[in-house]
Amino acid sequence: MNGIFITFEGPDGAGKTTQLKQLAEGLKKLGHDVLVTREPGGTAISDQIRSIILDPAHKEMVDQAEVLLYAASRAQHVHQLILPALQAGRIVLCDRFIDASVAYQAYGLGIDVDQVKEISRYASSGLQATRTYILDVPVEVSLARLHHRAGSGSDAQQLDRIEQKHVDYHSRVRAGFHQIAADHPERVQVVDANRSEEEIAADIWTDCNQLLEEHISV
Template identity: 85%
Template sequence: MNGIFITFEGPDGSGKTTQLKKLGEELKKLGHDVLVTREPGGTAISDQIRSIILDPVNEEMVDQAEVLLYAASRAQHVHQLILPALEAGRIVLCDRFIDASVAYQAYGLGLDVDKVKAISQYASSGLEATRTYILDVPVEVSLARLHHRASGSGANAQQLDRIEQKHVDYHSRVREGFHQIAADHPDRVKVINANRSEEEIATEIWSNCNRLLEEHFSL
C-alpha cells in the first residue's frame, strides 16, 4: 500500500474531530488526495451499527456486545473504504480506530486488553495506523466541554450519547488507557496537549505530519 493512514484519538471533548478536519483541509490545499472518515461509521452498514452502539436507549448493552459491535463496524469500514483508499495511494484520516477500542472497552470497561486487541486486529485484518495523534485533556476539561455542547440551544445542542454519559471514573480510566497506548507505541503515537488554542494544536500537528509526509514520499 502506498497510502498513509493517520488516526486521531483522545477523550470525548478533546477536540480531535476539529483538528482532523483542519489537517485534512491543509493536506487538500497542497494537492493531496485525502479521505476523511470516522469510527464507528464511515459506511452505510457501519453507520447503522454506530447508531446502535451510541443510542442512550440501549442501557442494557453488555460489554462483550459493545466490543463485538465496534469490531463489526470496523470490519466493514476497513475492507469497504479504508483499504481500497490506501491501495490507491490516498492519505486516510480516521477519527478513532483500534486504539479507541483498547482505551474505551479494555481500560474503560475493564476487559482483557489482549482479547480486545485480538478482536480488533481480526476485524481490521491487521491494519495499523502510520501515525496516531492522541489529543489529551484533563477529564474535567473534556467532560465540561461535553456538557457545554449538550446545553447549547436549538440546533447547536447535542445530546450526550451512551458512552459520553458514563461516570467520571470510566472516563478517567479511558484517559489512562490512551496514555498507556502512547507509552507502548512511541514510534507511532504522538500525544498532543489539547488544553490550548485550536491554532496552537493545529500548528504542532501540522509540523509533525509534514515530517511524516517528507519521510514517506522520500522512500
C-alpha cells in the same frame, strides 16, 4: 505509492474532530488526495451499527456486545473504504480506530486488553495506523466541554451512551490512552489539547509534514 493512514484519538471533547478537519483542509490545499472518515461509521452498514452502539436508550448493552459491535463496524469500514483508499495511494484521516477500542473497552470497561486487541486485529485484517495523534485533556475539561456542547441552543446535542458514563470510567479511558502512547512511541504523538486550536493545529501540521517527507523518501 501506498497511502498513509493517520488516526485521531483522545477523550471525548478533546477536539480531535476539529483538528482532523483542519489537517484535511491543509493537505488538500497542497494537492493531496485525502479521505476523511470516522469510527464507528464510515459506511452505510457501519453507520447503522454506530447508531446502535451510541443510542442512550440501549443502557442494557453488555460489554461483550459493545466490543463485538465496534469490531463489526470496523470490519466493514476497513475492507469497504479504508483499504481501497490506501491501495489507491490516498491519505486517510480517521476519527478514532483500534486505539479507541483498547482505551474505551479494555481500560474503560475492564475487558482483557489482549482480547480487545485480538478482536480488533481480526476485524481490521491487521491494519495499523501510520501515525496516531492522541489529543489529551484532563477529564474535568473533557466532561465540561461535553456538557457545554449538550447545553441549550440550536446546536445542542444529547450526550450519547458512552459520553454519559461515570467520571471514573472516563478517567480510566484517559489513562488507557496514555498507556497506548507509552507502548507505541514510534507511532503515537500525544498532543496537549488544553490549548488554542491554532497552537494544536500547528503542532500536528509540523509533525504531519515531516511524516509525509519520510514517506515520500522511502
